[in-house]
Amino acid sequence: MAGSCNVEDVVEFICSKLEGKPICEDVRNHLLSISPTDFKENQTATEGWLRWARHENHLKVISAGVPTGVLPNGLEGEIIDVKVFTKRGPDDSIYDKNKEIRKRVARGNSFLHIDKGSEAGTRCVLQAMKKFTGGLGDDDDREMGDNLVWKKYFTKPIEEADKVIATKKANGEAAHLSCCLIDGEYVWCGGSKNVHLMFRKKDDIKKYAESRFRIAREVCETVIDSLDKMGDEAELRLMKFMAWSGYTAVFEILSPDHQHVVDLSYLSSPELKFITWTKFDLDPKDDDCLGAIPPHIGIEIANALGLSGVSYDIITTSDLDQRMAKIRQDYNSEGEVLYFMDKQGEVIGLLKKKTVWYIMCRAIREKLRAGCTSKEKTSEAFSLPKVHQKMETRMNEIQKWLSLDDTTLQDWKNLANKFLSWTLHKFETDFTWDNIIDKYPVTCCLSVASFDTGSHVSVRSHVAKQTKWPFKTGMLKAWDLNTVAAGRIR
Numbered sequence: 001m002a003g004s005c006n007v008e009d010v011v012e013f014i015c016s017k018l019e020g021k022p023i024c025e026d027v028r029n030h031l032l033s034i035s036p037t038d039f040k041e042n043q044t045a046t047e048g049w050l051r052w053a054r055h056e057n058h059l060k061v062i063s064a065g066v067p068t069g070v071l072p073n074g075l076e077g078e079i080i081d082v083k084v085f086t087k088r089g090p091d092d093s094i095y096d097k098n099k100e101i102r103k104r105v106a107r108g109n110s111f112l113h114i115d116k117g118s119e120a121g122t123r124c125v126l127q128a129m130k131k132f133t134g135g136l137g138d139d140d141d142r143e144m145g146d147n148l149v150w151k152k153y154f155t156k157p158i159e160e161a162d163k164v165i166a167t168k169k170a171n172g173e174a175a176h177l178s179c180c181l182i183d184g185e186y187v188w189c190g191g192s193k194n195v196h197l198m199f200r201k202k203d204d205i206k207k208y209a210e211s212r213f214r215i216a217r218e219v220c221e222t223v224i225d226s227l228d229k230m231g232d233e234a235e236l237r238l239m240k241f242m243a244w245s246g247y248t249a250v251f252e253i254l255s256p257d258h259q260h261v262v263d264l265s266y267l268s269s270p271e272l273k274f275i276t277w278t279k280f281d282l283d284p285k286d287d288d289c290l291g292a293i294p295p296h297i298g299i300e301i302a303n304a305l306g307l308s309g310v311s312y313d314i315i316t317t318s319d320l321d322q323r324m325a326k327i328r329q330d331y332n333s334e335g336e337v338l339y340f341m342d343k344q345g346e347v348i349g350l351l352k353k354k355t356v357w358y359i360m361c362r363a364i365r366e367k368l369r370a371g372c373t374s375k376e377k378t379s380e381a382f383s384l385p386k387v388h389q390k391m392e393t394r395m396n397e398i399q400k401w402l403s404l405d406d407t408t409l410q411d412w413k414n415l416a417n418k419f420l421s422w423t424l425h426k427f428e429t430d431f432t433w434d435n436i437i438d439k440y441p442v443t444c445c446l447s448v449a450s451f452d453t454g455s456h457v458s459v460r461s462h463v464a465k466q467t468k469w470p471f472k473t474g475m476l477k478a479w480d481l482n483t484v485a486a487g488r489i490r
Helices: 007-017 024-033 039-054 092-097 099-104 149-153 211-230 232-245 295-304 317-328 356-377 384-402 406-429 433-437 440-450 473-478
Strands: 059-065 077-084 109-114 121-127 163-168 173-182 185-192 195-199 247-254 271-279 312-316 335-341 347-354
Touching (some): 007 024, 007 295, 039 059, 039 077, 039 121, 077 195, 092 099, 092 149, 099 149, 121 185, 163 295, 195 211, 211 232, 211 271, 317 335, 317 347, 356 406, 356 433, 356 440, 384 406, 406 433, 406 440
Antiparallel strands (some): 077 109, 163 312, 247 271
């Protein structure tokens, strides 16, 4: 799509959509403060960054040709992705031990090299969120170690935080999207985590045939389907804003066909949920703002442009402990991401906070997957009691992190073992891996519906609150399960 929409018109449009809201003036001031990155400055910074990255043992630089016809006017190029490299397991240990990588390498770093013409050279086209973490239990990839490692990821001491923006954590697939103006045409860059591709239309996405692009293809197809629903005028406005600002949009794709822990069966098709904007900063200072836009301002801008942003609350630091306790006891939710902002309005750190419900349900899912793998590979040697034992050991570990009382812990163990027994039996008869991997929440609903009507579990909360345990509320009639997911803190 050719670039023709006036930037000033886009800014005024955003402000007009927010007129009358208290945040309108803050949004306007933010928009007026944006300084688009100069093309030559981008190239110079990119060349220096890539030189550093290619000599860094913990980073991997992967290049792939942009298929013919994707770039406008016959231009040829290649997309370059850079990621933290580990031989096995998550990348947490690399980030934890290397301040320079924490500072300079995001979870998603993409560059475009064009061979010839006025656009020749290499530029940064996408940089997503910098790595952040939480305490034990709050990061899916972190099961042991320092419970205060999150402090390393803050640019300033947490005591300098003036307020906190709490955003709902969507339980979907990570998605990134940026837009750049190339030879007078808008070109998208999108993908997930560490693999991205350039495209202008849906047919372009299919041209990336290599297996490493599989998830990126799925993400970009969902993105373009969602953008098409906005209409041409709104899509052009979004393109103009993103190309002008240089911002990368970070989303979660919520899909009924790929459900992790939270039940998404209410969706009829994949939904794009906006999380935040980021700006690329290839040479950040120690006290830089993590490349993160103030999240509440970013969400309001996204909503005004026709995207669907996650919900958020602004809380004082004095209310933080109360808020984190509230997050812990929520249910049918992954939790929240807390953005800590200083008095200058800069983001100085992020922190994940998960619900006990999510932490426990995910732990059950992982033991279920391991049990199914064992049952499939070595059915004769498979031992259900051993699966139960491993599940209980895991929950004992979680109890230490979350300070759950013994009664609550035992209730979870009883529930988990009952569910594992039922599901592993079904896996032997009529369940497939789809029931285990992509439809886990649905499987949980089915298991609850099949349990004896006399079954009852009561899990107490430290605020003495009773609520329903839902994977899907309508499925609970066969099992009277009054619970919250938090439990009493000892």
